[in-house]
Amino acid sequence: MSASKGLPVAAARGAEQVAGHSWAPLVILVLLLLALAPAFLVEGYRLFQLTLAVIYALAILGLNIVTGYNGQISLGHGAFYAVGAYTAAILMAHFEVPYWATLPVAALVCAALGYGIGFPALRLGSLYLALTTFSLAVAVPQILKYKAFEDWTGGVQGLFIFKPDPPFGLPLSNDQWMYIFTVLVAATLFILSWNLLRSRIGRALLAIRDQPVAAEAMGMNLAQLKTRTFAVSAMITGIAGALSAIAVEFVSPDSFSVILSITLFVGMVVGGVASILGTVFGGLFVVFVPNLAEDISKAAPGVIYGIILIAFLFLLPTGFAGFLRRLVVPLLRRRRSAQAMSSNGR
Amino acid sequence: MDGLAHQLIAGIATGGIYASVALALVVIYQATHHINFAQGAMATFSTYIAYMLIQAEVPYWAAFFATVALSFIIGVLIERILLRPMHNAPVLTHVGIFIGLLLAISDLCGWLFDYTVKSFPTPFDAGGPMLGGLISGHELGSTAVTLSMLILIYLFFRHTSLGLATRAAAYNPVSSRLVGIRVGWMLAVGWGLAAAIGAVAGMMIAPVVFLEPNMMLGILLYAFAGALLGGIDNPGGAVLGGFAVGIIENLGGAYLVGTELKLTLALIIIIGVLLIRPNGLFGRVLVSRV
Numbered sequence: 001m002s003a004s005k006g007l008p009v010a011a012a013r014g015a016e017q018v019a020g021h022s023w024a025p026l027v028i029l030v031l032l033l034l035a036l037a038p039a040f041l042v043e044g045y046r047l048f049q050l051t052l053a054v055i056y057a058l059a060i061l062g063l064n065i066v067t068g069y070n071g072q073i074s075l076g077h078g079a080f081y082a083v084g085a086y087t088a089a090i091l092m093a094h095f096e097v098p099y100w101a102t103l104p105v106a107a108l109v110c111a112a113l114g115y116g117i118g119f120p121a122l123r124l125g126s127l128y129l130a131l132t133t134f135s136l137a138v139a140v141p142q143i144l145k146y147k148a149f150e151d152w153t154g155g156v157q158g159l160f161i162f163k164p165d166p167p168f169g170l171p172l173s174n175d176q177w178m179y180i181f182t183v184l185v186a187a188t189l190f191i192l193s194w195n196l197l198r199s200r201i202g203r204a205l206l207a208i209r210d211q212p213v214a215a216e217a218m219g220m221n222l223a224q225l226k227t228r229t230f231a232v233s234a235m236i237t238g239i240a241g242a243l244s245a246i247a248v249e250f251v252s253p254d255s256f257s258v259i260l261s262i263t264l265f266v267g268m269v270v271g272g273v274a275s276i277l278g279t280v281f282g283g284l285f286v287v288f289v290p291n292l293a294e295d296i297s298k299a300a301p302g303v304i305y306g307i308i309l310i311a312f313l314f315l316l317p318t319g320f321a322g323f324l325r326r327l328v329v330p331l332l333r334r335r336r337s338a339q340a341m342s343s344n345g346r
Numbered sequence: 347m348d349g350l351a352h353q354l355i356a357g358i359a360t361g362g363i364y365a366s367v368a369l370a371l372v373v374i375y376q377a378t379h380h381i382n383f384a385q386g387a388m389a390t391f392s393t394y395i396a397y398m399l400i401q402a403e404v405p406y407w408a409a410f411f412a413t414v415a416l417s418f419i420i421g422v423l424i425e426r427i428l429l430r431p432m433h434n435a436p437v438l439t440h441v442g443i444f445i446g447l448l449l450a451i452s453d454l455c456g457w458l459f460d461y462t463v464k465s466f467p468t469p470f471d472a473g474g475p476m477l478g479g480l481i482s483g484h485e486l487g488s489t490a491v492t493l494s495m496l497i498l499i500y501l502f503f504r505h506t507s508l509g510l511a512t513r514a515a516a517y518n519p520v521s522s523r524l525v526g527i528r529v530g531w532m533l534a535v536g537w538g539l540a541a542a543i544g545a546v547a548g549m550m551i552a553p554v555v556f557l558e559p560n561m562m563l564g565i566l567l568y569a570f571a572g573a574l575l576g577g578i579d580n581p582g583g584a585v586l587g588g589f590a591v592g593i594i595e596n597l598g599g600a601y602l603v604g605t606e607l608k609l610t611l612a613l614i615i616i617i618g619v620l621l622i623r624p625n626g627l628f629g630r631v632l633v634s635r636v
Binding site for chain 1: 379380381383428431432435437438439441442443445446447448449450451452453454456457563564567570571574606607608609610612613616617620621624
């Protein structure tokens with residue numbers, strides 16, 4: 001958001017990274033095992049919901065890279081999610097491509113589409129991207145229903161596909177395998193994104209968000225970096241879409257309305273803008289909170305959703321992740337300063 | 347040839363609606379440099395208020411003006427309560443608030459008035475086509491209403507001191523404050539005006555597209571296209587852009603893409619404008635001083 005807020009955090013993170021570098025593989029392994037555990041602890045519909053939560057987290061990660069880290073507001077990432085889902089479904093239903101092979105294709109298609117949408121919109125101010133992507137999100141169901149594509153997309157009916165069997169004769173149920181597969185794909189993309197955002201390019205993205213003029217003066221090609229970031233972000237969300245098609249075993253135009261894009265946006269804000277951890281909270285939020293909202297008011301879950309969004313913007317603009325950071329960082333700092341004091345005293 | 351003429355006139359009639367919503371967007375954009383994504387939802391909500399009043403047997407025109415007044419107040423309240431405290435916040439926060447409003451208001455409509463599609467009355471002669479079958483009574487009447495509203499808005503901005511103050515506050519807030527204009531309240535007036543304009547557009551289009559919570563979503567898209575085509579910082583341009591988009595939509599729908607891809611046509615216009623002439627036909631080329 002503001003430069004003054006962003007910089008100290010980035011600096012602190014840099015220090016953490018240096019200090020804990022050798023621990024990184026171990027930490028990742030432990031986190032991965034923790035993430036995989038539900039496959040054996042939870043069953044049936046709950047496991048399916050968790051699979052969806054991981055998929056949404058991945059989709060929100062894509063959105064967060066461009067909107068959170070690079071400051072370019074997209075209100076239409078549901079469109080890339082839809083294109084990813086349809087790519088996977090069409091390949092599986094019409095060409096009998098194995099499920100895992102659909103992911104790279106979906107990634108390529110969505111990256112190209114993201115580049116194509118980003119190119120005209122990103123040369124201009126950030127509101128133009130918001131406007132274009134919002135329009136894209138509104139138009140997508142209509143395009144998917146269009147008669148000329150009906151042979152491919154199944155029109156209003158949509159397409160049915162089948163959940164894959166576990167490979168190598170592993171003794172797992174289809175649901176368990178789907179969850180594990182989703183977590184493995186998501187983990188890979190999370191680690192790649194983490195590295196990307198901690199790299200030279202990641203710092204460039206933050207610079208473009210916070211100080212575009214200075215960034216341009218330092219020789220960055222703003223339009224090009226923004227467009228490429230948008231393509232990467234669309235790619236990640238597209239992969240999430242492909243996973244969702246495989247997990248749900250069904251795609252139809254009406255499941256990809258503009259509400260989906262808005263849901264991803266809400267998930268990002270509530271989880272934490274420009275926070276990788278926040279995307280996980282966001283994924284859990286968009287899967288589990290609508291049920292709660294419907295419990296509160298059957299007729300108008302959107303009212304509650306909208307109020308939650310506005311409340312977060314007013315009270316917790318950094319989302320869950322920022323809230324946690326605010327709780328945890330002072331504790332760590334206190335411990336560190338206590339250590340420093342005791343060592344000084346010696 | 348008759349078909350073409352009819353499509354042109356129908357295009358002007360819907361273009362009036364797009365022009366109104368585009369103007370509402372531009373009024374807020376000029377003052378705050380934000381695009382109100384909830385503009386359509388607010389207009390739909392106003393239309394529901396009118397529907398409720400008419401159901402309660404209030405005469406049409408009384409309901410019409412009461413709705414416009416109520417919408418103005420709602421617009422002012424939204425600015426005062428939700429946007430005023432946030433006016434220094436980053437763009438993302440504003441977009442988030444608009445999206446929150448969009449969600450909350452459209453579902454509120456569904457919750458209060460249920461989700462069924464309703465037919466909305468027209469005050470104009472519903473009888474047969476006029477002018478040799480070229481135009482229906484409602485098309486003629488709604489075009490007259492939107493045009494007179496646009497003229498009124500023009501007169502307000504050009505020839506009243508409040509209009510001048512509103513323009514001044516949008517153009518140069520700091521100097522306006524120095525000469526004693528209450529800039530914050532001028533923004534609120536802008537919001538009220540935008541909400542009132544949206545209400546008129548909603549009531550005029552509802553008899554055509556029927557009343558339901560997402561009624562204005564497609565219209566909002568065309569208003570975006572119109573505002574961009576005319577130049578997002580130019581009210582007159584946005585109005586012309588709205589009319590142009592209405593005509594393009596009707597001709598395109600009739601001869602090119604059919605009704606099934608109407609929303610996609612709006613998207614294509616938006617992308618086309620951004621590619622070819624990003625400042626719109628009448629917009630200023632924006633140069634920012636570093």
